[in-house]
Amino acid sequence: MDGIHDCGGMDGHGPVLPEKNEPVFHGDWERRMFGLNWAIGMNGFWNQDEYRHAMENRPVLDYLGDPYYAKWLYGVETLLVGKGIATAAEIAEARALPPQKKVGGVETPLTAEIVPQIIKDGFTFRREADAKPAYAVGDKILTRNIFIKGHTRLPRYAREKIGVITQHHGIFSFNDSAANEQDERPQHLYTATFTARELWGPEASAIDKLNLNVWEEHIDPAPSGR
Amino acid sequence: MPHDHDHDDHSHSHAPPEDIVVRVKALENLMIKKGFVDPAAVDEIVEHYERRIGPHIGAKVVARAWANPAYKARLVSDANAALAELDVSRLQGEDIVVVENTDKIHNVLVCTLCSCYPWNLLGLPPVWYKSTPYRSRIVKEPRVVLKEDFDLPVADDVEVRVWDANAELRYMVLPQRPEGTDGLSEEELEKLVTRDSMIGTGQPARLTK
Numbered sequence: 001m002d003g004i005h006d007c008g009g010m011d012g013h014g015p016v017l018p019e020k021n022e023p024v025f026h027g028d029w030e031r032r033m034f035g036l037n038w039a040i041g042m043n044g045f046w047n048q049d050e051y052r053h054a055m056e057n058r059p060v061l062d063y064l065g066d067p068y069y070a071k072w073l074y075g076v077e078t079l080l081v082g083k084g085i086a087t088a089a090e091i092a093e094a095r096a097l098p099p100q101k102k103v104g105g106v107e108t109p110l111t112a113e114i115v116p117q118i119i120k121d122g123f124t125f126r127r128e129a130d131a132k133p134a135y136a137v138g139d140k141i142l143t144r145n146i147f148i149k150g151h152t153r154l155p156r157y158a159r160e161k162i163g164v165i166t167q168h169h170g171i172f173s174f175n176d177s178a179a180n181e182q183d184e185r186p187q188h189l190y191t192a193t194f195t196a197r198e199l200w201g202p203e204a205s206a207i208d209k210l211n212l213n214v215w216e217e218h219i220d221p222a223p224s225g226r
Numbered sequence: 227m228p229h230d231h232d233h234d235d236h237s238h239s240h241a242p243p244e245d246i247v248v249r250v251k252a253l254e255n256l257m258i259k260k261g262f263v264d265p266a267a268v269d270e271i272v273e274h275y276e277r278r279i280g281p282h283i284g285a286k287v288v289a290r291a292w293a294n295p296a297y298k299a300r301l302v303s304d305a306n307a308a309l310a311e312l313d314v315s316r317l318q319g320e321d322i323v324v325v326e327n328t329d330k331i332h333n334v335l336v337c338t339l340c341s342c343y344p345w346n347l348l349g350l351p352p353v354w355y356k357s358t359p360y361r362s363r364i365v366k367e368p369r370v371v372l373k374e375d376f377d378l379p380v381a382d383d384v385e386v387r388v389w390d391a392n393a394e395l396r397y398m399v400l401p402q403r404p405e406g407t408d409g410l411s412e413e414e415l416e417k418l419v420t421r422d423s424m425i426g427t428g429q430p431a432r433l434t435k
Contacts, residue, residue: 007362008338008390016360016375022352024276029242029250034275034350035268036254043262052340068341068356070246076253086256094252097259106261112270119274122316122346125394153392155338157365169321172394189393196386200366208386210365213393 001149002156004063005056009157009200026067033069037076042109046079049179053151054078125173127186134188139165140222141192143214151179154218157199158210162222163192166211174215187216279315280349284398285419287312287347289412292403302326302400309346319346319396325389326400327426332380333399334372334426336364337391344396348421355425365390376427399426406433 007013025031041051055075056063066074080086102108110118135141145160146152153175169191173184196208257263287309291298301308305322322344325333337343338361343351354360363371368386372378380386389397401423407415422428 004358005339007358008336008365010358010362011366013357013359013362016354016357016363016371018352018354018376024280024350025272026353027242027247029247031272031276032254032268033250035270035272036250036257036263038271039263039267040257055340064358067242067246068353070242073246073249073253077249085262086260090256091252094256094259095248097252097255100255100258100265102258102264102266103261108262108264108267110267110271111264112266115267115270115274119271119279119317120315122318122320124316124320126321153339155390155392157338158390167323169393169395175393189395205369205386207383208368208388210388210390212390213395215393 001053001057001151002147003056003058004060006155008155030067030069033072037072039108039110040076040080044109045083045085047178047182049151049175050182051075051079052175053179054082056151127171127173127184129171129186131171131187133168134216135165135168135190135219135221137165137168140226141165141214141219142222142226143192143219144217146218148176148180150176152176154214155212158194158212161194161198162226163194163198163212163214165190166193167191169213172215174217176215176217185217190214190219192219275345275350279345281347281419281421281424282416283314283349284344284347284421284424285416286412287314287398288400288419288424289415291400292407292415293412298326298400305398315346317346318342319344321395322347322398323389323395324398324400325387327402329402330383331385331387332372332426333387333389333397334364334368335389335391335397335399336361338362338365339392342391342396344398346396347398348424352421364388372427376422378428399424401430404430404432 055071077091081088141163143154143159143161146154167190169189171186172189174187177183177185191211192214194210196204199210258265291301301324305324309322327333341351341356365388368388369380372380391397404418418430420428420431423430
């Protein structure tokens with residue numbers, strides 16, 4: 001979706017405000033939300049791309065107004081209700097719950113014991129598949145002019161632009177279809193390099209470049225002459 | 227709420243609406259009650275990212291690359307294998323690409339769509355990295371942002387390369403080794419590597435006499 005999250009190239013957002021000696025978390029609610037996201041996510045109720053879409057799919061002013069981890073809170077609450085894991089009424093009524101203890105006899109998917117192993121191994125999105133790559137380093141490509149209601153990783157600023165394939169990364173899960181169709185549709189992933197002038201016009205730097213990952217469903221060969 | 231960190235000349239508040247604090251507590255209690263969450267697991271993962279994983283890991287990698295040309299060659303050609311040599315963890319950095327700054331190239335990282343960042347090398351991202359001012363502007367006017375917002379002017383003849391992390395690859399900038407550091411050990415070099423130098427919004431620290 002062409003939401004506020006896809007903000008690359010917008011003007012008017014103001015200065016960047018780095019904070020000196022910034023702590024990792026600014027309050028206990030951030031700590032809990034950070035950890036909860038992993039603990040809940042490990043239940044497998046949704047995939048990470050559905051979750052990203054849940055965070056971005058909301059009114060512009062709400063997105064801009066929330067502190068960062070409140071976006072996570074919104075995404076999790078939305079998916080819990082949307083997937084039928086909890087009702088909106090349960091979530092509202094939970095405000096009155098006293099602090100809870102872990103339910104006895106239930107093995108949760110994320111335990112303290114397995115956290116170190118998960119951090120060590122991660123979850124790669126590299127996939128095995130037979131497909132041959134359709135592009136090679138050096139090929140000129142044209143990004144598609146797509147408008148998807150759901151989630152897409154092709155940002156607005158990079159649509160219908162000429163770029164050059166500069167890296168080939170092998171086969172990865174496709175985040176767009178994973179979010180929108182719960183189908184990973186693994187395909188070759190590349191880095192496409194765009195000149196600053198292709199993206200931002202003739203006043204941009206003559207030498208600067210931007211690198212973006214593109215999946216095969218995001219691109220076509222550049223038309224001859226471009 | 228304790229507020230023991232200081233700010234630049236800007237004032238901005240991280241105090242959330244009380245409603246958000248209440249909602250997070252409610253969410254945790256509901257998830258525990260339903261048997262989906264063990265609060266000890268939440269404690270454990272928070273502990274790792276608050277206390278153990280941070281930019282000191284990336285700094286160690288950078289210092290090794292500065293000190294050892296063969297390691298640097300491996301790091302920029304096959305980062306995953308090179309990071310495995312140093313036992314770097316992989317969560318949110320499962321597939322890393324290291325991009326090297328030179329006299330003619332300055333690299334800078336962003337995730338315009340959300341907040342993707344190499345957690346395994348740099349820890350969790352700072353708020354500014356996740357903010358729309360940075361995400362919106364660094365792709366379009368990187369030289370202006372670097373100069374005005376980060377006091378890092380880039381010379382006209384140096385190419386700026388922006389890397390927008392829109393897939394599951396994560397990037398790290400390998401900054402240039404500062405001049406005058408020939409005699410330093412890896413441990414001493416590590417101390418010069420700043421977080422922002424590995425994002426591309428800063429330089430390594432200068433030697434203090």
